[in-house]
Amino acid sequence: MDQANASETGWRGSREGWLEAGYQALIESGIDAVKILPLAKRLNLSRTSFYWFFEDREALLSALLDGWELRTTRPLIDSTTQYAETRAEAMLNVLTCFLAPGVFDSRLEFAVRSWSLQDQNVAARIKAADQARLEALTQMLAKWGIAPDEADIRARTIYLVQIGYISMQADEDIETRLARIPTYVKIYADELPEPREMARFNARFRR
Template identity: 35%
Template sequence: MSVRPNLTREDWIHAAQQVLVKGGVDAVRVDTLAKELNITRGSFYYHFKSRNELLEGILGGWRTRATEDVILHLSDAQTTPQQQLQRLMELPLHGQTAKEAAAIELAIRAWARRDEHARQAIDEVDRYRLSYIKGLLLQAGVEAQDASDRAYLIYAYQISLSLLNNNEPAGERLSRNTRLAELLVPTAQRA
């Protein structure tokens, strides 16, 4: 094995995420990753002090890509709150990218069932996402309690899509998503 000169910290985190999805957090081991990446363990220790730091990197990278970047992208789109909510509800239907994101999310949620640190990360992300959705609903004119309830339903719907069978035709999934958006997202000013 030789050290690949272009291997980055992100390469290690990406490889660790893939192992997490396939085998759970116990499978995320330095030796396993080095073998999978066909490099020496020394490369790992160049980027990380410990396995725990790698696990932190998995959680931090997930939080950034699956929450902060998504919210930033939706907010920067110069669209109404209703349009942002509609697009947010459509995210789980975006093909292979959505399937991969869902697999990582489910693996992290499984990890969080037995690890307090991962649980704290999940709780923080859930609060942040729910707050964002509720904020959009409030901007759209929904009363506070109703906004909280609708935010919870929208978020639960999104999470549940990753658990359900994806063999349903894309057109049917999109039609259902549109109907649910009509129920949950205020119609005033909707694009």
């Protein structure tokens, strides 16, 4: 259907469409931009169409937070349990999560962390996610023989650096980032990756 006539014909869009519009507004302009009327204009739909899919704005915001966890926390935790032959390769799996397009949604992470500064409930969700992510990293390192206390500190080093990249919106080209990866792995996991492991890793980002 031609969206130019969407409002006139009564077409309501879809729940996914409203969510995507909310997501785009959030990452582009922050939480204050996620409001029903501006989203309706973005979609060229009537404001009342929104209520076919969400009870109110809070329901949309809750759905956006659920989507944030699926696009950030879930892939990071999953990366800690991926198959690896060495500790260094396990660490490369985690770094792939942060670097590979379409895995860990860094723009959404930044937007939600900014949102949390003005919403205590969102801040609580962030705190719970931080804890879950750190626990997953700690468990991964412990599995590879690192003592619990040391695993905890190394996990925090990994996590705080990676979130720091996002929070600071660090401008670092991919070649510079890749050149630093072996040293990061050594610091994070106390083991340098083998050349073959780095070759496989780099091949994911150099096309």
